Amino acid sequence: MSWIVLVLSGALEAVWATALGRSEGFTRLIPSLVFAVASVLSMWGLAWAMRDLPTGTAYAVWVGIGATLTVLVGIVTGTEPVSLAKVVFLAMIVGGVIGLKLVG
Incomplete structure (x- = not known):
């Protein structure tokens, strides 16, 4: 169960990071509210998962999932350029996250 919560929390990290970028320095209400809610839920899930998982592993997986997403x-939205190198490095992050799960 801790791994499921951790993965969902990592996905919420992508939500709050995207909302933060779209908030334009917290000058736009809806993205700012999405940021606030998603960041609290994401941190809560990370903390919950850390009850059963080692801190270093949980944090690395959370960050890896959030950064990749x-x-x-x-x-996908066209705000980030795509390149073969970027795809390869994202695959390396995903491989690292899977590796941490397998050795955990």
Whole structure:
């Protein structure tokens, strides 16, 4: 269950990071509210998962999922340029996250 919560929390990290970018310095209400809610839920899920998972592993997985999804959202929406190198490095992050799960 901790791994499921951790993955969902990582996805929420991508939500709050994207909302933060779209908030334009907290001058836009809706993205600012999405940021606030998603960041609290994301941190809560990370903290909950850390009850059962090692802190370093949980944090690395959370950041890896959040960073990867944030870049993918940018690529899909066209706000982030795509390149072969970027895809390879994202795959390396995903591989690292999977590796941490397998050795955990």
